[in-house]
Amino acid sequence: MMSLSLTEKVMIGTALLGGMSGMVGSFAVLRRRSLVGDMLAHAALPGVCLAFLLLGTKSLLGLSIGALGTGLLAIAAVTMIVRWTRTKEDAAIGIVLSTFFGAGVVLLSLIQKPGVGGSKAGLDSYLFGEPGNMLTGDLTLLAIVGLAVLLLVGALFKEFSLVCFDTDFAQSQGWPTLRLDLLMMASLAVVTIVGLPIVGVILMTAMIILPATTARFWTNRLAHMLLLSAGFGMAAGLLGTRLGRGLPAGAAIVLTAAAFFLLSLLFAPERGVLARLLAEYRLRKRIEREHLLRALYELSEPDLPSVPTLEVAAIEEHRYLRSLQRLLERAVEAGELERVGNAVRLTPLGLRHAARLTKAHRLWELFMVRHVGIASDHVDRGADDVEHLLPESLLIELEEKLASEGRLPNVVAEVPSSPHELGTNS
Amino acid sequence: MDSPTLIIAALPELTSGQLVMLTGAVTNVACAIIGCFLVLRRMSMMGDALAHAVLPGLVVAFLLSGSMSILPLFIGAVICGLLTTFLTQTLHQYARMPSDASMGVVFTSLFALGVVLVKKFVSGLHFDIACVYEGTLELVSLAEPIAGVPRPLFTTSIMLAVNVAMLILLWKELKLSSFDPALATTIGISATGMHYLLMTLVAVTAVASFEAVGSILVVAMLIVPAATAHLLTDRLASMVVISSAVGVASAVLGYQAAAYWNTNVAGMMTVAAGLLYASAMFFSPRYGICSKLLRNLRMSARVLREDLLAMLYRVEELGTAKRLTIREASEAVGGGWLTRWGIKSLEQGGQIQQSTNKLELTEAGREVARKLVRSHRLWETFLVQYLDMPLDHVHEPAHRVEHFIDEQLQEKLEKRVDTDGQDPHGREIPQ
Secondary structure, three states: OOOOOHHHHHHHHHHHHHHHHHHHHHHHHHOOOOOHHHHHHHHHHHHHHHHHHHHOOOOHHHHHHHHHHHHHHHHHHHHHHHHHOOOOHHHHHHHHHHHHHHHHHHHHHHHHOOOOOOOOHHHHHHHHOOHHHOOHHHHHHHHHHHHHHHHHHHHOHHHHHHHHHOHHHHHHOOOOHHHHHHHHHHHHHHHHHHHHHHHOHHHHHHHHHHHHHHHHOOOOOHHHHHHHHHHHHHHHHHHHHHHOOOOOHHHHHHHHHHHHHHHHHHHOOOOOHHHHHHHHHHHHHHHHHHHHHHHHHHHHHHHOOOOOOEOHHHHHHHOOOOOHHHHHHHHHHOOOEEEEOOEEEEOHHHHHHHHHHHHHHHHHHHHHHHHHOOOOOOHHHHHHHHHHHOOHHHHHHHHHHHHHOOOOOHHHHOOOOOOOOOOOOO | OHHHHHHHHHHHHOOHHHHHHHHHHHHHHHHHHHHHHHHHOOOOOHHHHHHHHOHHHHHHHHHHHOOOOHHHHHHHHHHHHHHHHHHHHHHHHHOOOOHHHHHHHHHHHHHHHHHHHHHHHOOOOOOOHHHHHHOOHHHHHHOOEEOOEEHHHHHHHHHHHHHHHHHHHOHHHHHHHHHOHHHHHHOOOOHHHHHHHHHHHHHHHHHHHHHHHOHHHHHHHHHHHHHHHHHHOOOHHHHHHHHHHHHHHHHHHHHHHHHHHOOOHHHHHHHHHHHHHHHHHHHOOOOOHHHHHHHHHHHHHHHHHHHHHHHHHHHHHOOOOOOOEHHHHHHHOOOHHHHHHHHHHHHHOOOEEEEOOEEEEOHHHHHHHHHHHHHHHHHHHHHHHHHOOOHHHOHHHHHHHHHHOOHHHHHHHHHHOOOOOEOOOOOEOOO
16 A cells, blocks of 8 residues: 555545445435535534644544534434424525534634634645545545445445335334434445545535436436446546546546536436437327328228228328328338329228227227216317327227127227217317 | 615714624625525525536636626626526436436536636636635725725625515515416416526525625525524515514624624624524424424323323222322323322312322312213214224224313214213213
8 A cells, every 4th residue: 555656546545435425425315315415514614623623633533523523413403403393404404504614614713813723724625625635544544434334335225225215114114214314324424524635525515416316317226326326436536536637636526427427317228318309209200100090091991991092182181290291201111101193092001000000099089988988079189199108908908898898889899980070180 | 775875874984893794784684585485495505506506607707808897707607507507407307306416416516617617727816715605704894895885785785675676576476486386387477487587586696795705604694594584484574574684683693703702704694593593493482392392291281181180080980989099190191290290280270189198089170070081982982883993992092082072072972973871881971
């Protein structure tokens, strides 16, 4: 350890910090307590000042113990306010944060006064962060805290996840939810406070929130989220110190973590913005196709079983569809439609698809009319919205239900007739 | 617009200390009145978020304008503030993140960006972060005057006037959209518009106040007075008034304390506000912890005394000569100091009396006890006949509810149930 260069020490230290704040941060974010880290970081100031005033020390350990003391006091105060008054959690956090920090500012200005004990220089760097002055001893402290957090989370994983997702259930099963909750927050406090002198108040808040929210985009499982979050935190620590040479290290680390966040926000599968836009686009495309096919079926219906050719103008008149030409083109490509001069005609494949869709639509309409008691001239719209999402199994169930009650018209075996008049643009 | 003129007229008379208090009070009130809406909308931490997120805006404005003059800084800060609000809202709505996490992501990232910008581009300028936190309230009388008023006081007075004007003009809209945004939207008030208006006010107020008092006091004043007022009243109008009063009180008390201990004024004002909140938390007549405790204590005392009376009644009812000693009676209802007090107060109230160390009901006490036992047994009958509860399950609920059944309800119960003058256990229901 002694032979490490300063850069290496800083990198190891920030990676360790990133890893453990990612882990405790996951619980904080899931418990909707993201800003508790912010509060703890601010509440450390009076503790640091008191430790300096009372113990006369500027050692990292001494100041950290002071900070931890006021941090735990702050947690107790928030818990008390939320449990016993009508003040909501966000306001409670804000009140405790500002009052404690205000008290810290007062103590700091007392320290600066001549005769009390000289300069506040060391205390300043404690609050605003200075990874450069990381010592081997600090690294050991970080490693110990990291290990402790890992062991705690490992030992109480089941309990923590229960409290995270369903506190009431945990309570009803007899778990000591208040104590587990406090333990979770206390581990958050310890991590925040060992991180403070490295990255500073605000950026420590970021280290709690950013890796955890980033990880949340990638998974729905708590165990994966914890690992991912710790991984993102470590990567941010390593890359941030490496890329951000010449910049304030804390800010560089946070900006790296923010870049991870941004990338995940955009590109994560399922929860990412692009994936969501793509899914939405696909759904819209499918709905357009289904609307077209149903319109074509309704127009062809009077002439069945022979399939008529339909003028584009007639389709337009029957139902308004945006960019009809493009839709028709797509249907032709899919082999559901063929062009006959200027008009179009359903292919056997297209007819089968269209008949299935129309059947789903009408079955749902029948169900709404007969079982929900909705007027027959009101069901078209509702069926229009829902028909695209009806699973096959539900359709079969509907069919059986209506058939068993003798309510399924004979013709429905293929396609039931519409329960309402087919008007234009219906 | 009368008050600024008055203040200007009175200014030459003010000492430096009074000027500090006045500036503090004006700033605090400006923050405290819009803070009410933040607290009600559960967006208290928005003040904290905006206070940090405006940093890159300030830096960019400084770089573009090349000066520290107030207007460009203002514009930069407001743009950044609105960006924060917009991004927080968007992440919350479209990325489905919890609102506190989205706020935390946005403001910390913007702050980090600001720190990097300062380091990269603003060289030579001494950028003291501590100064941003603590402000320079002590030095207000030394600031360059605008229209005869020190600059910090001038800007915050304008801010106060703007906030008050907005509140008066848009009172109904702000109120409705804070309590019931859905209703507001249906009757044609844009809840989103109100949200952004409020956020703009918060951002502008925060920036205007930074120079005067520092960010920590702004954050505190956006939350603490409003939360204090919320503990004291249920009406929005009085909440705004009380909140302003708390703002003024913390300015005055904070300054006095800071002058006494010769320490930082803004920090002391924050602590004063915190202490005011703490006293409201304990001593608010309605929502305070102490008054809640007192109410609970009174209720326990009443239930205990009534339980004692009913127990003595049941012993008499046995028809034997057996009477309970004080010791037996108090053990039966749980014992402790409250029981001792209960027996004493029943004795003083003339509802029980002691004879040879045994407790006996007086005529007045028997009357009260009879009503209780009647309520108890009527309720048991009701539970058995209407709710089909088994016989061995009805005592406990009746024991709890007997204290809250008045004569009207007794009459109603009697009409509904089929009694023959007896409860389901076969004991007589007293008249």
